[in-house]
Amino acid sequence: MTENSVTARPRAELARPGSADEAFFWLRDVLGTVAPRDPRTRRLGERRYRLEILAETCDRDTFLLVTSWLGSEAVPAITSKQAYADDLRLWASVARELGGHERFFVGAITPDIIETWTKTQKAQDKAPRTINRRLSVLTALAEYAKWKTKDQSIASPVTKHDRPKVDPRDETTATPILEVPEFQAVVSAADTPRQALVPVLIYTLAGRVTECCVAGLHHLKSLDGHRNLDLRRKGGKGRVWPLPDRLCALIDVATAGRSEGPILLDDQDRPMDRHSVDRLLTRLGKQAGVLPGRDLTPHVLRASKLTHMHDAGTPVEEIQEYADHAAIETTLRYIRRRKSTALKAKHAAAAVAVYDHLVDRFTTPGSTW
Template identity: 25%
Template structure:
């Protein structure tokens, strides 16, 4: 349901959303999040005598932005969420100045809370293997062709997620033509429409080959996205929500800690570093724009090293 606040600022937010999507190349998810963040800030501005006009951007100032940030902080939001909201508002005020909607940019002086340095939760290599085994075992338990095809797809999805460390949006957005089984490479389109090639190993290749052999059982007639690498239960492109449900369901089946799909991505990065990969290589695999983002996973590896030392060294 569209609220009154969204209706009165719809034109402004639509223009901002177009800037984010077309000029900045941000994903649909990020555009939606940024517009939602900006909407909370616009609610503090006057909207005409009867409250139905668009926000009066001439009243936008640093004190107003600080009031908004204090209000958001008082809601108990995490520092990471607050930092993203500040980034969204800064982007908005800079855009508003460039498009002559405001004379000066007050967002330049708005300080952002530093995100917390939380260590990502990851699976051990043995736990990751248990998840893959649980997914594969469901194929043998299937009692009909279509059910077996879905189980094979699920196995291939999990193997490829863990093998490549790609984001869920990147995986479900991939087409069959993006797959190079000969060289074991997957082409994905990441944030900012940046394309990259990601390698994967033999287990993932085996799972994907088996999926492609039964993929036709999920194809249906009618308007479907038949070029998609992974198909949903109704024949269209597999959705991100289905993948999230799959990961939660299979980790429970395997008896390991519950993780979201991003947890598999964290696990991939950590296991690559544990295995001796350098940060730059892991950065390329994950598609991080900044090396500092990849460096978070070195903390995980350090914690594992300390744990192994404490358990095994006689003078720990």
């Protein structure tokens, strides 16, 4: 048993719904499970509750602070809560390795440790976006701790000098895009209606994988002869989504007359989560022969749909609203990449006119220079 015990019993066994235990088990379920990777062998371990791992790696006060933070609206999105929990697990290992602390606590990571860690990450050629995201977790936790405890002496160990510069137009790490024929090949690779529904639903809604996985049949509503989907988007934002008739027909076939449960089930009748969706899309992508050397992910489908909207001449403000992006700069990351590629191709082709006749003697077959 750990100092901060996390019982594995289901919430149904709780004596009083609405008690402190109910809130605790709610957060446990929201954070979900993860298979920690052994730092030496790189092998995945058994799946465990993220909350259980935090209980083992944090001291008691910090564990209570972290559960308060992750359970609050300071971190509204479920995927962000899970990512932050995973990043805190990383920082706990850093505090143990570089600081000699058995348990993680606010203040365990010092500026000196940050400096050493960031240099190590750069030496390992980690992406600047990844480094910044993990540093941001420490800053966000410090800010919440300062507010929660009213201790004005608490400060983030991260400064602007620790953060690597991120090029917002860096195309080398950008999400790849499927062209329309490539997406069609992915759908064609599906063997069952349930398999086909996964890429079709995500692409149609330009949805995030978690949003689509939690969508249930009870979220489908009929209005004036048309069916809508009550979709809960990132940050808890509720959206009513009119569904095309063709998509509704596929949903009906894939759900086979069910009236309850999640929309997405695998072929073994198990609810799909982001991991099972990732596995399915990776397999379909390989069968379709798209993205050689890379896995097909839900985010690729989301980026593809938004880019196809831009290709069709949809105003950027409409694309932003469809994607539910809070900032238009986020939407522009999808669009600028396509426009930038087209412009580069145009200007590169124009350059050929300058030297075309001069390199004929080198490129013409049979020439002796």
